[in-house]
Amino acid sequence: MALVRADHEAASSNTSHSRCSHHVFLSFRGEETRYTFTDHLYSALVNAGFRTFRDEDELERGEGIRPELQKAIQQSRSSVIVISQDYASSGWCLDELVMILERNRTSDHVVLPIFYDIDPSHVRKQSGSVAIAFARHEKKQSLEKLNRWRAALTEVSDLAGMVLQNQADRHESKFIKKIVEVIEGKLCRIPLSVSPYLVGMQYQVENIISWLQDGSSDVSIYGISGIGGIGKTTIAQVVYNSFFRSFEGSSFLENIREVSEQPNGLVRLQKQLLADILKGRKVKVQSVSEGIIKIRDFISTKKVLLVLDDVDHLGQLDAVVGMRDCFCPGSKIIITTRHSGLLKASQVVKVHSVRTLNGAQSLELFSWHSFGQDHPVAGYVELSEGVVNHCGGLPLALQTLGSSLSGKTLDVWESALKKLNAIPNSEVLSKLRISYDSLQDDHDQNLFLHLACFFIGKDKDVVVKILDECDFYTIVGIQNLVDRCLVTINVNNVVSMHQMICDMGREIVRQESREPEKRSRLWHPKDSLKVLMREKKGSDTIEGLALNMYRYPVVLETNAFAG
Numbered sequence: 001m002a003l004v005r006a007d008h009e010a011a012s013s014n015t016s017h018s019r020c021s022h023h024v025f026l027s028f029r030g031e032e033t034r035y036t037f038t039d040h041l042y043s044a045l046v047n048a049g050f051r052t053f054r055d056e057d058e059l060e061r062g063e064g065i066r067p068e069l070q071k072a073i074q075q076s077r078s079s080v081i082v083i084s085q086d087y088a089s090s091g092w093c094l095d096e097l098v099m100i101l102e103r104n105r106t107s108d109h110v111v112l113p114i115f116y117d118i119d120p121s122h123v124r125k126q127s128g129s130v131a132i133a134f135a136r137h138e139k140k141q142s143l144e145k146l147n148r149w150r151a152a153l154t155e156v157s158d159l160a161g162m163v164l165q166n167q168a169d170r171h172e173s174k175f176i177k178k179i180v181e182v183i184e185g186k187l188c189r190i191p192l193s194v195s196p197y198l199v200g201m202q203y204q205v206e207n208i209i210s211w212l213q214d215g216s217s218d219v220s221i222y223g224i225s226g227i228g229g230i231g232k233t234t235i236a237q238v239v240y241n242s243f244f245r246s247f248e249g250s251s252f253l254e255n256i257r258e259v260s261e262q263p264n265g266l267v268r269l270q271k272q273l274l275a276d277i278l279k280g281r282k283v284k285v286q287s288v289s290e291g292i293i294k295i296r297d298f299i300s301t302k303k304v305l306l307v308l309d310d311v312d313h314l315g316q317l318d319a320v321v322g323m324r325d326c327f328c329p330g331s332k333i334i335i336t337t338r339h340s341g342l343l344k345a346s347q348v349v350k351v352h353s354v355r356t357l358n359g360a361q362s363l364e365l366f367s368w369h370s371f372g373q374d375h376p377v378a379g380y381v382e383l384s385e386g387v388v389n390h391c392g393g394l395p396l397a398l399q400t401l402g403s404s405l406s407g408k409t410l411d412v413w414e415s416a417l418k419k420l421n422a423i424p425n426s427e428v429l430s431k432l433r434i435s436y437d438s439l440q441d442d443h444d445q446n447l448f449l450h451l452a453c454f455f456i457g458k459d460k461d462v463v464v465k466i467l468d469e470c471d472f473y474t475i476v477g478i479q480n481l482v483d484r485c486l487v488t489i490n491v492n493n494v495v496s497m498h499q500m501i502c503d504m505g506r507e508i509v510r511q512e513s514r515e516p517e518k519r520s521r522l523w524h525p526k527d528s529l530k531v532l533m534r535e536k537k538g539s540d541t542i543e544g545l546a547l548n549m550y551r552y553p554v555v556l557e558t559n560a561f562a563g
Helices: 012-019 037-047 067-074 091-106 120-125 129-137 143-157 172-186 201-212 232-246 256-260 265-277 288-299 314-322 340-345 359-371 381-391 395-405 410-422 426-437 442-455 460-468 474-483 499-510 525-534
Strands: 022-028 052-054 076-083 110-115 220-225 249-253 304-308 332-337 350-353
Touching: 022 037, 022 067, 022 091, 037 052, 037 076, 037 172, 067 076, 067 091, 076 091, 076 172, 091 110, 091 143, 110 143, 110 172, 120 129, 120 143, 129 143, 201 220, 201 232, 201 332, 201 350, 220 232, 220 340, 232 249, 232 304, 232 332, 249 265, 256 265, 265 288, 304 314, 314 332, 314 340, 332 340, 340 350, 340 474, 359 381, 359 395, 381 395, 381 410, 395 410, 395 426, 426 499, 442 460, 442 474, 442 499, 460 474
Parallel strands: 022 052, 022 076, 076 110, 220 332, 220 350, 249 304, 304 332
Antiparallel strands: none
16 A cells, blocks of 8 residues: 655645646637647646646637636646747637736736747737727727727736747747746745644754754655644644645645545555656556555655655555655654554654643633634633643644634623533544544453543553453553553553543543433443442443442442342
């Protein structure tokens, strides 16, 4: 298997790129250059990896621009306008020019005029062949439209364009090569869209940046691991945006786990990787094995920055590690994963375990999403601190809960905080549950639920002794949970778990039934006592329960434990 995804469009200042289907819209007078200069230019742009749109309709055009061409202009990042001797004789071309320039004025759309066998001054002054063309137009068109066309020709002639006559030897092949180089410069790859609130990220990326700047010619791999929602992808995006222009090719393959599970998902990832490295040029891939061969060919010729986001299986990682010797010297590979065990099992040079945010950072990030500033507004400080404490420094939870409470009244905040203490936020839990669902079997899933409900804060050796007696293979099971970033064993040999991971496990059990006696585990002593007092013979469904007879002293019948 081989992986990866990019050609992402940036948000904020690059919002328009997210709607772009083409790199280049090619405008030209078909009767003059369709089968000659423009055809060669089109081929050169496509071969250079640019998705290029040209109108294939050779029939006589009607009045105005067809909707599909209007859409093509709006969805292109740039326009190359081939202005030839007879260009102005086509009212349709002039209408197209007007629309291109309007797009240029209202966005970051790039316009490159090419003056092919015509003097730019004739275009600017509407003299020569342009004057002859307008003499014919005056008989058919309104003064308003004529003025619009004239203004467009004047405007385009004032743009920084390229003139064939300025090519000393007039070799069109060299001229076309220069045009492609100019487009490459103007349409440099754009960065990924990243959250505007990167609180606490600088420290997290410093080591990765040092690794990227070490000047080594080795092909090395850096792993970023951590629980879901802790910011692994964001860290990788920040690093990628800072350095992708320093490499000859780059690709950010996002959501590998999710995409690879879809029909033909791995082939889609391979095709995306090839398109990214080849700057948009599409490569046909029929099978995973064919994709590997083609990727090997192309990665050997360019120093690339490759990010594999959310790798979930050893096979996905082995595919890249296995091609390590094929990468061009100096290439770098970054991997994000919830499965730290994959990184230990592979030849990953360095591994960074992402940390949760501290209290001050958490409150700042939460405040940006809930109040649009770096601190809570008056009257909401205590409630904000309550929500932040509940999140345990997990960026996903801070962002989700902050956004959900933004603009709400104090009574809604108070009610929401009470609900959170009883029922965790479903959007956050759905992201965290991915790690639980990806455990290899129900043995590890049941072990995780036992730990989440009963054994957090307990000595590992004690936990192993108890659960081994319950027919668990506890030592290997706990290691699997550690590898999945669901559990940690601290320096004192104590079993630990992030509070929201613990909440996720308990919520899985709570959703088994609305009636406590029909759930597999009861971790709250009140629920345990109610069931034992109500169910005189116990409950066969319950696999474990917690009691606190000091805090809740009652008399129980021994039969209540029979189940």
